[in-house]
Amino acid sequence: MKIFICVKRFYTSSNLWFDLKAGLLICLLVIMVVLPCGGVAAKAIRDESKPQTGAADTPALKGRYQSFFPVGNVISPRDLGGPRFEMLQKHFAVLTAENAMKPLYIQGNPGVFTFETADKLVDAVLKAGMKMHGHTLTWHQQSPEWINKEGMGRDEAIENLTTHAKTVAAHFRGRVVSWDVLNEAIIDNPPNPEDWRASLRQSPWYKTIGPEYIEIVFKAAREADPDAKLYYNDYNMDNRNKALAVFNMVKEINEQNPNAGGRPLIDGIGIQGHYRTKTNPENVANTLERFISLGVEVSITELDVQSGYNSTLSEAQLLEQGIAYARLFALFKKYAAVLGRVTMWGLDDGTSWLTQTSPALFDRNLQPKPAFWGALDPASFLAENEGRLADFKNEPLQAQAHYGAPALDIADPLWQSAPPIRINQYIMAWQGAQGSARVLWDEQHLYALITVTNAELNKANRSPHEQDSVEIFLDEGNHKSSYMQDDDGQYRVNFDNERSFNPSPIAAGFESRVFVSDKSYTVVVKIPFRTIEPKEDTLIGFDLQINGASAQGIRQSIAVWNDITGSAWQDPSCYGLLKLVK
Numbered sequence: 001m002k003i004f005i006c007v008k009r010f011y012t013s014s015n016l017w018f019d020l021k022a023g024l025l026i027c028l029l030v031i032m033v034v035l036p037c038g039g040v041a042a043k044a045i046r047d048e049s050k051p052q053t054g055a056a057d058t059p060a061l062k063g064r065y066q067s068f069f070p071v072g073n074v075i076s077p078r079d080l081g082g083p084r085f086e087m088l089q090k091h092f093a094v095l096t097a098e099n100a101m102k103p104l105y106i107q108g109n110p111g112v113f114t115f116e117t118a119d120k121l122v123d124a125v126l127k128a129g130m131k132m133h134g135h136t137l138t139w140h141q142q143s144p145e146w147i148n149k150e151g152m153g154r155d156e157a158i159e160n161l162t163t164h165a166k167t168v169a170a171h172f173r174g175r176v177v178s179w180d181v182l183n184e185a186i187i188d189n190p191p192n193p194e195d196w197r198a199s200l201r202q203s204p205w206y207k208t209i210g211p212e213y214i215e216i217v218f219k220a221a222r223e224a225d226p227d228a229k230l231y232y233n234d235y236n237m238d239n240r241n242k243a244l245a246v247f248n249m250v251k252e253i254n255e256q257n258p259n260a261g262g263r264p265l266i267d268g269i270g271i272q273g274h275y276r277t278k279t280n281p282e283n284v285a286n287t288l289e290r291f292i293s294l295g296v297e298v299s300i301t302e303l304d305v306q307s308g309y310n311s312t313l314s315e316a317q318l319l320e321q322g323i324a325y326a327r328l329f330a331l332f333k334k335y336a337a338v339l340g341r342v343t344m345w346g347l348d349d350g351t352s353w354l355t356q357t358s359p360a361l362f363d364r365n366l367q368p369k370p371a372f373w374g375a376l377d378p379a380s381f382l383a384e385n386e387g388r389l390a391d392f393k394n395e396p397l398q399a400q401a402h403y404g405a406p407a408l409d410i411a412d413p414l415w416q417s418a419p420p421i422r423i424n425q426y427i428m429a430w431q432g433a434q435g436s437a438r439v440l441w442d443e444q445h446l447y448a449l450i451t452v453t454n455a456e457l458n459k460a461n462r463s464p465h466e467q468d469s470v471e472i473f474l475d476e477g478n479h480k481s482s483y484m485q486d487d488d489g490q491y492r493v494n495f496d497n498e499r500s501f502n503p504s505p506i507a508a509g510f511e512s513r514v515f516v517s518d519k520s521y522t523v524v525v526k527i528p529f530r531t532i533e534p535k536e537d538t539l540i541g542f543d544l545q546i547n548g549a550s551a552q553g554i555r556q557s558i559a560v561w562n563d564i565t566g567s568a569w570q571d572p573s574c575y576g577l578l579k580l581v582k
């Protein structure tokens with residue numbers, strides 16, 4: 001009964017309680033909750049055999065926001081025609097090409113521009129009465145290697161940069177309303193954000209041209225399409241330092257170019273908005289305020305909110321996600337007068353780039369989730385559901401270490417006796433190296449074997465955390481303090497078996513070996529217990545992280561087992577739990 005009441009609260013605000021499809025969803029949720037095993041829940045949610053109806057009778061999101069701001073989403077060739085296109089047309093007013101306009105696909109080979117796929121998307125979108133946003137003229141990812149190869153002369157790089165930007169912007173002139181001219185040029189959490197040049201990512205464009213590449217590409221885009229609004233677009237903007245560096249960059253460039261074709265050079269800042277349910281809307285609000293104070297337009301350009309794990313959402317996770325969306329949309333409504341648009345990054349959980357953490361408004365059968373109702377009508381959703389958050393505890397993930405002392409060798413069969421622990425939750429806007437681990441223990445040591453796949457194997461960066469490496473976090477006493485205590489430690493090993501420790505004294509007695517093959521490597525470690533005498537059923541604080549470097553030697557991805565806040569290096573309270581079993 002309780003379950004029905006809970007689920008009903010999700011839907012009453014939109015009068016869908018008696019609707020057949022809502023009934024189907026309720027059945028799915030009931031199965032999830034009544035049957036205790038998460039795997040069953042996953043099956044219910046993932047059931048792809050249900051017809052993709054496009055939820056024809058849900059209210060239109062874009063209609064609800066008509067007097068506030070255009071709501072958008074992404075489009076790919078698979079969306080052309082059928083229920084997916086109908087849904088896009090019904091709910092969204094402006095679309096972004098998810099990949100088709102990126103440099104790699106438009107100019108994979110020098111001077112050969114391939115516009116066919118992007119043109120098809122643009123034509124269909126405009127014909128259906130929606131608008132099109134261009135994405136993206138410049139990025140350090142998904143760009144062809146030839147365009148800014150290391151060692152290339154500065155003039156040649158400038159020529160490549162401006163030719164690409166001008167040709168592409170001119171091609172779509174009059175058909176796109178705005179452009180992400182530059183994507184993700186600022187590093188994460190820059191230590192000195194007042195100096196925006198020092199905060200720039202050491203990307204190929206930066207290396208070949210220097211910080212001036214930014215002004216150069218914006219000028220090229222303005223020249224080729226004077227009517228399009230030109231945006232700088234980045235993620236993790238709820239980080240104060242990153243937002244400040246972006247602020248300083250846009251401020252200076254616009255002060256130096258106040259009249260680039262009748263207006264300042266940079267028209268807008270795109271806050272991508274790849275969030276998690278724990279993202280604090282206050283940080284988002286602070287960033288909005290900061291950017292608005294520059295007088296530029298601000299848009300939310302790639303919104304999604306990760307929840308759950310392994311394509312599975314518990315009732316609590318669905319609710320938390322609904323509340324996170326409701327809080328964000330309530331905030332966006334408050335800032336409607338200055339928001340250019342709010343664009344979602346993915347129509348449904350099945351096709352989202354983050355499919356494992358189900359971040360979209362619609363589920364894998366294109367049915368609306370609580371996230372949808374939260375976004376549609378934030379005030380009612382919060383009034384009905386916010387009080388229920390306290391019912392749900394946020395449990396960290398728990399894994400098992402089996403008993404046994406393996407050789408420091410990948411070949412020891414003992415490893416196979418321990419269950420695998422997946423390290424595949426991404427916490428940057430890039431899905432790079434990931435992996436899995438097996439853990440064993442005896443009275444003196446913890447042993448781990450961590451296999452990393454899809455790595456670029458690069459250690460060029462002087463900072464060890466920017467190299468391809470694995471990290472193990474231990475809170476031996478499981479005190480869950482929010483700062484590092486004596487029993488806490490962070491152990492890092494790169495693919496070349498170079499080690500780093502936080503704090504450094506924990507290095508004593510630590511042993512490791514690494515086995516490399518092509519784009520994967522396996523790290524085997526033996527870590528002495530320093531402060532506890534472990535026994536059967538002891539629980540210790542534990543986490544795992546994989547740093548993925550790009551071919552240019554910059555950390556481009558972080559995959560974790562449990563702690564998605566990215567603060568494990570300083571906050572053991574975020575760790576997961578490891579149970580020592582026999």
Ligand code: 9MR
Pocket residue numbers: 098099141142183235272302353429430431
């Ligand atoms: O959603 C995009 C996905 O299909 C691509 O595989 C991925 C890698 O290039 O890019 C995704 O979109 C990115 C966007 O273009 C820029 N911001 C981060 C997005 C997620 O990586």
